[in-house]
Structures are given as C-alpha cells and as structure tokens.
Amino acid sequence: MSDDTRPTPDAAVSNEITGGVFFHAVIQGRDITVQLPPQITPALSGLPTPSPTFVGRDEEVDTLLKSLAPDHTDGKPTLLSAVAGMAGVGKTEVALQVAHEALSRNGWFAGGVLFIDLFGYDTDRRLTPEQALDGMLRALGIPGEHIPDQLQDRSRLYRSVLAAYAEHRRRILVVIDNASTAGQAKPLIPGDGATGALVTSRHTLDIGAHLHDLDVLSPDASVDLIRQALYHARGSNDTRVDDQLEQAKVVAELCGRLPLALQIVAALLADIPTRPIASMADDLADAQRRLGELRREDRAVRAAFDLSYQHLDTEQARLFRLLPLNPGPDISTESAVFLFEDGHSTTRHLLEDLARAHLIEPGRTWDRWRLHDLIRLYADERGRLCDDSNQRQLALGRLYDHYISQTIAADTHLELPEDGKVSPLFADRDAAISWLEAERVNLTSAALAASNVGRPEACIDFSWALNDFFDWRQYVDDWIAVAEAALKVARDHRSRLIEGRALNRLGMAVGMKRRFEEALDYHQEAVEIFREINELSGEGDALHNQGIVLVELRRFNEAVECHQKGLEICRSIGDRQGEGLSLSALGVALRELRRFDECVELQTQAISAFREIGDRYNEGRTLSALGAALAELYRHDEAVDAFTQAASIFHESGDDSTESAILQNLGRALHEADRYEEAIEALHRGIAIARRLGDRHGEGVYCNTLGLCLRDVNRLDEAVAAHEAAREILQSIDDQHGEASAWNNLGGDLRRADRIDESIDAHREAAKIFGEIDDRYGLGQALCNLGLSLLTAGRASEAADAEVAAAALYGESNDRHGEGLARNRLGLSLTMIGRCEEAIDAHKEALAIYGEIDDLDGRASALLNIGAPLWKMSRFDESIDAFQQAAAAFKGLGNEEQAATALTGLAIANNEWRVSQWS
Numbered sequence: 023m024s025d026d027t028r029p030t031p032d033a034a035v036s037n038e039i040t041g042g043v044f045f046h047a048v049i050q051g052r053d054i055t056v057q058l059p060p061q062i063t064p065a066l067s068g069l070p071t072p073s074p075t076f077v078g079r080d081e082e083v084d085t086l087l088k089s090l091a092p093d094h095t096d097g098k099p100t101l102l103s104a105v106a107g108m109a110g111v112g113k114t115e116v117a118l119q120v121a122h123e124a125l126s127r128n129g130w131f132a133g134g135v136l137f138i139d140l141f142g143y144d145t146d147r148r149l150t151p152e153q154a155l156d157g158m159l160r161a162l163g164i165p166g167e168h169i170p171d172q173l174q175d176r177s178r179l180y181r182s183v184l185a186a187y188a189e190h191r192r193r194i195l196v197v198i199d200n201a202s203t204a205g206q207a208k209p210l211i212p213g214d215g216a217t218g219a220l221v222t223s224r225h226t227l228d229i230g231a232h233l234h235d236l237d238v239l240s241p242d243a244s245v246d247l248i249r250q251a252l253y254h255a256r257g258s259n260d261t262r263v264d265d266q267l268e269q270a271k272v273v274a275e276l277c278g279r280l281p282l283a284l285q286i287v288a289a290l291l292a293d294i295p296t297r298p299i300a301s302m303a304d305d306l307a308d309a310q311r312r313l314g315e316l317r318r319e320d321r322a323v324r325a326a327f328d329l330s331y332q333h334l335d336t337e338q339a340r341l342f343r344l345l346p347l348n349p350g351p352d353i354s355t356e357s358a359v360f361l362f363e364d365g366h367s368t369t370r371h372l373l374e375d376l377a378r379a380h381l382i383e384p385g386r387t388w389d390r391w392r393l394h395d396l397i398r399l400y401a402d403e404r405g406r407l408c409d410d411s412n413q414r415q416l417a418l419g420r421l422y423d424h425y426i427s428q429t430i431a432a433d434t435h436l437e438l439p440e441d442g443k444v445s446p447l448f449a450d451r452d453a454a455i456s457w458l459e460a461e462r463v464n465l466t467s468a469a470l471a472a473s474n475v476g477r478p479e480a481c482i483d484f485s486w487a488l489n490d491f492f493d494w495r496q497y498v499d500d501w502i503a504v505a506e507a508a509l510k511v512a513r514d515h516r517s518r519l520i521e522g523r524a525l526n527r528l529g530m531a532v533g534m535k536r537r538f539e540e541a542l543d544y545h546q547e548a549v550e551i552f553r554e555i556n557e558l559s560g561e562g563d564a565l566h567n568q569g570i571v572l573v574e575l576r577r578f579n580e581a582v583e584c585h586q587k588g589l590e591i592c593r594s595i596g597d598r599q600g601e602g603l604s605l606s607a608l609g610v611a612l613r614e615l616r617r618f619d620e621c622v623e624l625q626t627q628a629i630s631a632f633r634e635i636g637d638r639y640n641e642g643r644t645l646s647a648l649g650a651a652l653a654e655l656y657r658h659d660e661a662v663d664a665f666t667q668a669a670s671i672f673h674e675s676g677d678d679s680t681e682s683a684i685l686q687n688l689g690r691a692l693h694e695a696d697r698y699e700e701a702i703e704a705l706h707r708g709i710a711i712a713r714r715l716g717d718r719h720g721e722g723v724y725c726n727t728l729g730l731c732l733r734d735v736n737r738l739d740e741a742v743a744a745h746e747a748a749r750e751i752l753q754s755i756d757d758q759h760g761e762a763s764a765w766n767n768l769g770g771d772l773r774r775a776d777r778i779d780e781s782i783d784a785h786r787e788a789a790k791i792f793g794e795i796d797d798r799y800g801l802g803q804a805l806c807n808l809g810l811s812l813l814t815a816g817r818a819s820e821a822a823d824a825e826v827a828a829a830a831l832y833g834e835s836n837d838r839h840g841e842g843l844a845r846n847r848l849g850l851s852l853t854m855i856g857r858c859e860e861a862i863d864a865h866k867e868a869l870a871i872y873g874e875i876d877d878l879d880g881r882a883s884a885l886l887n888i889g890a891p892l893w894k895m896s897r898f899d900e901s902i903d904a905f906q907q908a909a910a911a912f913k914g915l916g917n918e919e920q921a922a923t924a925l926t927g928l929a930i931a932n933n934e935w936r937v938s939q940w941s
Contacts, residue, residue, distance in 0.1 A: 069125075069137045069197075072118045075250040075288075078243025079116055082234065086120045089232060090195070090218045092130060102211060104221040104229060107236035108380040108394060109143075109326040110282025113222040114199050116236060120220060121197050131218065133192035136161060138210070142202025143224060143329035151209040155180050158196075158210065162187075177209040185214035193217060202333060204229050224330050226378045238394065244274035244284055251288030256295055266299040273299060276306040278395040283316050283323050290318055313399055327400045330381055341372045342381060343405035345393060347418045349471040350464030352385045352392035357464070360424040361417050387460070415476070422480050425461070425468050429487040432458050436490045437639060455676065458491050466500045470507050478511045482520055489527055493534075496679045496715060501531040519560070522551035526564045533571055536719065536757070541571045562591035562600050566607055573611050576759075576797065581611040599640070602631035606644040613651050616836045621651040642671035646684045649691060656839075656877070658695035665691055679720075682711040686724050693731045701731045719760070722751035726764050733771050741771040759800065762791035766804045773811050781811040799840075802831030806844045809851065818854035825851060839880065842871035846884050849891070858891035865891070882911035886920065889927045898935035905931055 082105075089103055105113045121137065124130050138154055141147035155176040159169050162183045170176055187194050194212075196219040201207035204227045211229060212219055221231060239247065248270055249263040263270045277283035287306075291297055305315045316323040334342060344361045345353060353361075359369045373391050376382045381401075382391045393401060405414060431445030435454035448454040458465075469484035485508035492501035505528035512520035529544030545568035552561035569584035585608035592600035609624035625648035632641040649664030665688035672681040685708035692701035705728040712720035729744035745768040752760035769784035785808035792800035809824035825848035832840035846868040852861035865888035872880035885908035892901035905928035912921035 069121060069135050070114075070118055072122050073115055075247060075254050075285075076115060076119055077246045077250055078239040079112070079119070082116055082236065083119055083123065086116070086220070086234065087123060090120070090124055090130070092193075101215065101217065102219045102221070102229070102231040103234060104223065104227055104231035105234045105236055106223050106226045106380060108280075108383075108397065109224055109330050110280045110323060111236050111238060111380075112281040113224075113236055114139075115281070117197050117199060117220045117222050121195060124195055124218075131193050131195040133187040133194035135195045135197060137197040137199065139199045140201050140206055142200045142206055143333060145332065148202070149206075151206055152176060154206075154210055159183065173209060180210070181213045184212045184217045188214050188216035195220070198222070201225075201227065203227070224380050226380070238279040239281060239284070241271065241274060241279065244277070244279040245270050247281065247284045248274065248288045248291070251285060252292055255289070255292035260292075260295060262291065262299055269299040269303050272303045273306060276303065276312065277316070280323070280394065280396055282321070282326060283396060286316050286318050286321055286323065289321075293318075309399055313396065313403065316396070323396055324400060324403075327397060330379060331400075331404065333379065334376075334381075338372055338375050338379075339404075340409075341369070342376055342401050343409055344414070344417050345382065345391075346398045346402035346405065347414065348421060348464065349467040349475075350461075351467075352390050353464070354460070355389045355391070357421060357424060357461075358391070360420040363417070363420065390460070418475055419477070422468060422472070422475075422477050425465055426480060426483045426487070428457065428461075429465055429484065433487045433490060436494060451675070455491075458488075459495075462491075462497065462500065466504060469504045473507070473511060473514075478515070481507050481511045482524075484508075485524065485527065489530075493530065494677055494679065496534065496717065498531060498534045501534070502528065505531050518551050518555050519557060522548045522555070522557065522560050522564070525551070526560070526567060529564075529571065530567055533567075533574070536574075536755070538571050538574045542568065542575065545571060558591050558595050559597065559600070562588045562595075562597065562604070565591070566600070566603055569607055569611060573607075573614060576614070578611050578614045582608060582615070585611055598631055598635050599637060602628045602635075602637070602640060602644070605631065606640070606647055609651065610647050613647075613654065616654070618651050618654045622648065622655070625651060638671055639675070639677075642668045642684075643680065645671070646687060650687055653687075653691050653694060656694075658691055661691040662688065662695055662697070678711050679715055679717065682708050682715065682717065682720050682724075685711070686720070686727055689724070689731065690727050693727065693734065696734075698731050698735045702728065702735075705731065718751055718755050719757060722748045722755070722757065722760055722764070724748075725751065726760065726767060729764075729767055729771065733767075733774060736774075738771055738775045742768065742775065745771055758791055758795050759797060762788045762795070762797070762800055762804070765791065766800075766807055769807055769811060773814060778811060778815045782808065782815065785811055798831050799835040799837065802828045802835065802837070802840060802844070805831065806840065806847065809844070809847055813847065813851050813854065816854075818851045822848055822851035822855070822857075838871050838875045839877060842868045842875070842877065842880050842884070845871065846880070846887055849884075849887055853887075853891045853894070858895050861891040862888060862895070878911060879915055879917075882908050882915065882917075882920065882924075885911060886924050886927065889924075889931060893931045893934050896934075896938065898931055898938065901931040902928060902935065 086103055086105070090101075105116055107113050121135050125135050136158055138149075138158060140149045140154060152173050155173070156169055159176065159180055160166065162180070164179065164183060168179075170179060184194055184196070194217050196210065196212060196217060198207055198210050198219065198221045201221055201223045202225065207221050207223070207227060207229055211221070219231075221227065221229065226233060226235070238244075245263060245267070252260040252262060273287060274284065277287055287302060291299065291302060306312050313324045317325075331339065331342070341358070341362050345358070347361060348357065355366065355370045355373060358373060359366050362369050362372070370389075373382065377384055377391065381397060382393055384390070385392050428447065431447040432454035434444045435448055435451040445454075448457065465484060465488060469481050469488070472478055472481035472484070481504070485504050488504060489501070492498070492504070505524060509521065509524035509528055512524050525544045525548040529541040529548065532544065533541035545564050548564040549561055549568060552558075552564055565584045565588035569581040569588065572578070572581035572584060585604055589601060589604035589608060591597075592604050605624045605628035609621040609628065612618075612624065613621040625644055628644045629641055629648065632638075632644060645664045645668035649661040649668065652658075652661035652664060665684055669681055669684045669688055672678075672684060685704050689701045689705035689708065692698070692704060705724055709721055709724045709728070712718075712724055725744045725748035729741045729748065732738075732741035732744055745764050749761055749764035749768060752764055765784050765788035769781045769788065772778070772781035772784055785804055789801055789804035789808060792798075792804055805824045806828035809821040809828060812818070812821035812824060825844045829841050829844035829848060832838075832844055845864045849861040849864035849868065852858070852864060865884050868884040869881060869888070872878075872884055885904045889901045889904040889908065892898075892904060905924050909921045909924035909928060912918070912924055
C-alpha cells in the first residue's frame with residue numbers, strides 16, 4: 023500500500039504539509055494533535071505495475087476516469103466507484119490502469135495513490151478492516167503510537183488525515199482491491215467529499231458507490247489479448263495469432279473470453295514458441311478437462327473460482343451446483359424452482375445472492391439467469407464431486423418434466439387439439455407464445471441432450487410438441503436438429519411408428535430449407551413405413567407432405583396423385599381436418615397444371631371444412647390458395663378479398679411468416695387489379711416482415727413483385743433496382759426459378775426505360791435458366807417478352823421466331839391467355855417484315871383465343887393490331903371494321919389512350935381507302 027505521487031525526473035513530488043494538523047476528537051474521550059512529517063515522498067512502487075497487454079477496456083477506463091476528474095461535467099466528481107465482476111474478469115487490472123492514468127494527470131491526485139489488497143476471498147490472507155486501516159494510516163505518515171485500537175477510531179482518524187491532505191490540495195486516490203463484503207470495505211471509504219476511491223469486488227456491494235459491472239472481453243479484444251501477450255513475451259516475430267487466426271478465435275471462445283483464462287493460455291503458448299495454437303484448441307476442446315488445462319504455475323482458473331465458491335452458504339452452494347444441469351444457456355427462476363425443489367421466493371433470493379457474487383449473471387430479460395461457460399464447467403464439476411448422483415438425476419428429471427408439460431400445454435394454444443380444449447397453464451395464446459419464445463433455446467437443447475442424460479423419450483415428446491411452433495416461427499435449424507434427434511431415438515429403439523412420424527416431420531423441416539429432393543426422400547420413406555404397419559392416419563399425413571414437396575419440384579401430376587390418395591384415406595377414417603388439408607393441397611397442384619376452375623372448387627370445399635371445425639389457421643392458408651386461383655382466372659377483386667381475409671387471420675394470430683407470404687400474393691393481386699399504390703404499400707409491409715424474419719427467399723419474391731408495381735406507375739429506376747435486388751437475392755439462395763423470373767421482369771423494366779439491348783440480354787438470360795431447369799411455361803414467358811424487346815429494337819424476324827416458340831410452349835401449358843398474347847405479338851412482327859397474310863392469320867388466332875376465354879382487353883388489342891396488315895393488303899373494309907371495333911372496345915374498357923390509337927388507325931385506313939378510290 024502506498025500514498026504515492028508521480029516522481030519527476032529530478033526529484034519526487036513534494037507532499038509537504040505546512041504546520042501541524044489538529045484532529046479533533048478522533049479518539050473517543052480525548053483529543054490529539056498529530057504533527058505530520060514536513061515532507062512525505064511516497065513511491066510508485068506501492069501501486070502494482072499495470073499489465074503491458076491491457077486491451078478491450080477503453081470504454082470502462084474512460085468512464086471511470088471521467089467520474090474522478092476534478093472538472094467533472096456536473097461540477098463534482100463521482101468520488102466513489104465500485105468495479106464488480108466474476109473471478110478473473112480483470113477488475114483489479116482496470117482499477118490499476120485507471121489509477122496510473124489518473125496519477126499521471128496534472129492536478130488530479132497530487133497527494134498520490136493509496137492501494138490496498140484486502141484479499142477478501144482468501145481465507146488465509148484476508149485483512150480485517152482494522153488491519154487494513156493500520157497499514158494505510160502508517161502509509162499516510164501517522165506514527166504507530168498515534169493509531170488507536172478500535173475500528174471506529176481508526177476509521178475516523180484515517181478519514182481526517184485524508185481530508186487534511188485534500189484541504190492542502192494534495193487530494194489522494196484510494197484503491198481498495200478485492201473487498202468481499204460491504205463491512206470489509208466501508209471503514210476504508212473516504213468521507214471528506216474530495217478524496218477519490220475505487221473499490222473492486224466479486225460481489226455487488228452496497229457501499230453507496232457508482233456501480234460498474236465488468237463483463238468478459240469482446241471476441242476481437244480476446245484474440246488481441248493473446249496476440250499482444252505473445253508479442254510482449256516473444257517479440258513481434260511471434261505471428262502465431264495472425265497466422266492461425268481462426269484457431270485463435272476458437273481458443274478465445276473456449277476460454278469464455280475471460281481475461282485470466284486468456285492470459286494463462288498466452289503464457290502457455292509463450293513457453294513453447296513452436297507450439298501451434300491449434301494444439302491449444304485441441305487441449306481445451308474437452309469440456310471435462312478444460313479447467314485443468316487453464317493453469318500455469320501459480321495461476322489457475324479453477325483456483326480463482328474456488329475462492330468465490332468458498333464464500334457461499336450451504337443452500338447457495340447447492341443451487342449453484344444444480345444450475346449446470348439445465349441444458350440451455352440460461353434459466354428462468356420458475357425453472358430453477360424445479361431444480362432446487364423449493365419455493366419461488368426462496369429460489370429467487372438465492373439466485374440474486376449468486377448474482378451479487380457474480381457467480382451467475384442476470385439474463386437479458388427479468389427473472390432469467392445465466393452462467394459463464396467456465397463457471398458452468400466449474401459448478402458442474404463441484405456438483406459431481408459434492409452431490410449424490412441420484413439426487414442430481416432427480417433434479418434433472420423434475421426440470422425435464424417441467425419443460426415437457428409446459429411445452430405440450432403451450433402447443434394446445436397454437437393448434438387446437440382434437441378435444442377442442444386448450445391448457446389452462448397459459449392464460450391465452452400470447453402467453454403461450456411468449457413462454458415458448460423465452461425457452462426455445464433451452465427446449466431445443468433439452469431435446470438434443472435427452473438421450474445423453476437418460477431421457478430419450480423426452481426427445482420424442484419435445485419433437486412432437488415443438489413441431490407447430492418451429493413451423494410457425496420458422497426456426498428451421500432447430501426444427502431439423504430436433505427432428506433428426508427424434509429419428510435417431512426411434513431407430514435406436516426400433517419403433518417403426520415413431521420412425522415414420524419423425525421422418526415425416528424431418529421432411530417438413532428440410533423442405534423449409536428448400537432441400538426438396540431430400541425432403542421427398544424422407545416423406546416417401548415415411549409413407550412406406552406407415553403402409554407397412556397399416557397406420558392410415560400417418561400415411562395420409564405423409565402423402566399430403568409428399569405432394570407439397572412434389573409441387574415445389576414442379577412434378578405436378580405426381581403431386582395430384584399423392585393428394586388424391588391422401589384425400590381418400592382421410593375420408594375413409596373420418597379425418598375432417600386431414601380432408602380439408604388434402605382438398606386444399608390438391609387444389610394447389612391443379613392450379614399449377616392451370617386447371618383453375620377445379621382448383622377454386624376444391625379450395626372452397628376446404629374452407630368450408632376448416633370453418634366447420636373452427637380451424638382458423640388452415641382456413642387462412644386455404645383462403646390464400648383460393649386467392650391465387652382466382653387471380654389466375656383474372657377475377658382480381660375476388661382474389662384481393664380472399665388474400666385480405668387470409669392476411670387478417672394471420673396478422674391477428676401474430677404469424678408473421680405466413681402473413682408475409684400472403685402479403686406478397688395480395689400485392690400481386692392488387693397489382694393485377696390496377697390498384698398499384700395499395701399493392702406497393704402491401705409489398706413494402708411484406709418486405710419489412712421478411713427482413714425481420716431473415717427470410718431471404720420471401721424478400722426476393724417480394725422485391726420481384728414490387729418491381730412490377732413500380733414499373734406500372736412508371737417509377738422505372740426503382741423498378742429496375744427492385745428486380746436487380748430480387749435477382750441477386752434469389753441467385754444467392756440458388757432459387758433458379760425465382761432468379762429466372764427476376765431476369766424476365768428486369769427485361770421488361772429495361773425495355774420501358776429504352777435500354778433495349780440490356781432488355782434483350784435480360785430476357786435471353788431468363789430463357790436460358792428456364793430452359794436449364796426444364797420450366798416450359800417459364801421459358802414461354804421469357805421468349806414472349808424477348809420477342810417484344812426484339813421487335814422494339816427493329817429485329818422483327820428474330821422477334822417472330824421467339825413468338826412462334828412462345829406460343830407453342832404456352833399451348834403445351836394450356837395457358838390460353840399467354841398463347842393469345844404470343845400470337846398477337848407474332849402478328850406485329852410479321853407485319854413489320856411484310857408477311858401480312860401470315861400476320862393476319864396470327865391476329866385472327868389471337869382473336870379466337872381471347873374470345874374463347876372472354877378476355878376483352880386482349881380481344882381489343884388483337885383487333886387494333888390486325889387493322890394494319892389488312893389495310894396494307896388493301897382490305898380496307900375489313901381494316902376499317904377492325905379499327906372501329908377496337909376503338910369501341912377500348913372505350914368500353916375505359917382505355918381512352920388505346921381508343922385514340924385505334925381511331926388514328928381508322929383515319930389512316932379511311933385515307934388509304936379514299937386514295938385507292940381516286941386512283
């Protein structure tokens with residue numbers, strides 16, 4: 023301990039006190055006068071040397087320095103600060119760095135620094151307040167004969183001396199290190215309002231200080247500490263950290279980014295300069311050996327933790343040893359009650375005690391607690407040594423039973439069970455969802471650890487109960503991991519029924535990752551198992567999921583077959599919900615085959631089934647499917663109504679993922695209904711949800727549709743940007759179909775922006791990708807649009823070839839509207855190159871198709887276009903009649919612009935007719 027001032031190069035800074043200083047009534051019953059030495063020259067050696075490899079604490083040091091500065095912003099410094107944190111986190115080092123820096127600053131602490139280590143956590147060396155004050159008073163220049171015996175008297179004298187130094191402009195900074203209790207630290211805290219003090223402790227002490235909790239280092243700072251320590255020990259030629267950076271990051275994480283552990287690792291590496299960092303990572307990888315590896319000579323992580331553990335009482339220690347049994351990263355007080363098997367209030371108070379001791383940390387939300395990784399290993403180690411294994415297993419069993427029962431109860435609020443009753447353990451759906459969200463990582467960890475802790479059946483329970491939650495919230499990685507674990511349990515125990523169910527759920531999960539071929543294999547295997555054991559319900563469910571995957575693989579006829587079989591099974595066993603699901607999925611497959619009327623009928627039946635049983639979730643999904651079919655039939659207002667109802671259902675239930683998907687379809691339907699601003703608003707909402715969910719595929723699809731809407735309101739630069747974003751996103755996730763669609767739409771934007779050559783390139787790229795994935799319908803769309811861009815560029819012969827191919831492809835796909843469009847554009851190309859008879863035939867074919875499907879707009883366009891080749895062929899009467907019909911049709915549709923174009927053509931045809939009559 024010392025009362026240090028910073029020495030100048032020539033001599034020590036003087037701490038001269040002029041004259042005697044009278045301390046009134048510092049010792050009860052008598053007054054004393056102490057004549058301080060005329061010159062006090064404390065040396066810096068009393069303040070331990072700071073580490074030369076101090077990193078990652080700039081913010082903490084700056085905050086503490088600002089609180090001690092004489093010119094503190096509020097006019098008065100925060101004279102007392104307490105730095106608290108777990109063992110090994112670097113509290114003392116932070117205090118030393120602050121003290122040295124404060125001492126170096128002119129006018130801050132001219133009286134020097136008093137440093138004392140109270141050894142509060144070392145039972146052999148712990149100082150009492152009386153012992154500490156004796157040493158500190160002697161350091162301040164008080165002769166031993168004037169130091170009183172009683173604690174209160176020593177404290178009063180100590181504070182009076184400090185006040186005297188401050189009064190003579192020799193303010194002192196007191197650093198009180200390693201205080202274990204408030205009672206140990208309080209008598210040493212100055213009381214004059216001028217002397218500064220820093221206190222460090224593993225506990226959060228109630229001493230009236232401004233509290234600073236010290237956390238572990240950041241990942242980058244942790245690696246840098248190892249780097250700097252090796253540089254300091256071995257010189258700048260030791261480049262192991264930079265040469266093996268990834269391994270250094272692994273080592274830092276295995277050390278829990280705890281400074282003490284990182285310093286020990288660096289010292290071990292410095293001992294042997296040829297040792298690769300990878301070997302250290304290997305040594306630390308075994309969790310059971312890690313604490314043993316983190317030691318060198320007189321430093322060890324385990325020993326540091328021992329000192330904190332020894333301060334716990336019996337009940338605190340028992341709970342501490344039980345906490346690592348929780349398989350997840352944190353635990354709620356409610357769950358800890360089941361581990362500890364005591365009341366909520368008692369458990370919470372014990373947890374708060376452990377938090378004050380910095381053996382656990384408060385979680386990110388109230389009433390949750392976590393253990394640092396190394397402390398978790400230490401606590402588990404103590405538990406294995408101190409506690410009966412049967413008692414530990416019973417505690418773990420209580421925790422698992424709690425998690426399983428709560429998860430099953432919460433699941434009843436997500437999808438109504440067969441008996442129609444929801445669990446009373448949760449007040450409502452929101453409460454159930456909040457609990458599942460808070461415990462998700464714990465539940466997933468518990469499921470994955472179940473077999474290793476002797477509870478394999480729990481893995482199955484978790485897999486079934488979490489399925490809907492994972493699906494709904496799109497926690498796909500968790501879903502896959504738990505489903506794979508459940509499948510392993512089923513196979514280990516040779517349960518064919520559970521194996522089939524696990525395969526079915528695993529197929530659903532990997533399908534969400536768009537790993538469709540893999541998903542198909544899982545569902546096919548599930549179907550085979552269910553048939554083998556004659557489990558009709560499971561077979562119907564697996565066929566349903568298999569059909570969904572086949573649609574994604576664009577194997578639509580096979581999907582129809584699967585759904586028809588599944589529908590037959592559901593009807594045979596009276597499964598009304600399964601029947602509704604099969605009807606809806608069959609409708610989707612038929613829609614992809616462009617059998618839209620059948621699709622609408624099936625979706626309508628499915629909606630009735632879901633409404634009958636009160637299944638709002640599947641009602642919403644089926645309304646969305648109905649909207650998609652109505653849109654294909656150009657019944658856009660009806661489609662908008664269906665999508666709006668569906669979006670409302672999922673918005674009310676908080677299902678962001680499904681609402682996001684429906685908003686995309688709603689935006690498209692609004693766009694097709696020429697309600698562009700509403701469409702843009704809906705799509706922007708959907709993009710925001712997709713980004714919040716991290717749904718890259720959804721974001722890409724939204725951007726693709728948004729670009730179309732922006733194009734139609736002539737915001738072409740924004741449209742181009744949206745479609746380029748969609749292309750990049752969909753390409754990055756290997757969605758070739760989506761990428762090709764984005765290229766195709768981008769080509770349309772570029773054509774409208776008069777960037778014709780770029781437009782042609784974009785459509786060719788779309789056609790190339792559609793061809794590679796054998797999407798005949800998509801290829802037809804790309805070629806049709808390519809033809810229009812080629813025509814715009816004056817390359818009519820190439821355009822005609824593209825439109826002929828497009829018309830054939832549309833015909834194969836039974837898309838009569840697309841075929842009519844391609845033949846109409848073919849006629850324009852043929853007219854341009856003078857092949858008017860063929861052009862007339864093409865337009866007539868388009869007219870027939872548009873009449874057949876009652877497409878008034880398409881029919882008006884074909885009438886307008888056929889007029890030109892007719893008058894070029896001097897068939898004036900037919901030309902005039904075509905233009906007249908086109909003008910009337912466009913007026914009837916409210917399209918005045920196109921009506922004016924038709925009237926212009928009519929004028930030209932009349933003029934040509936007159937010229938022909940005069941000649």
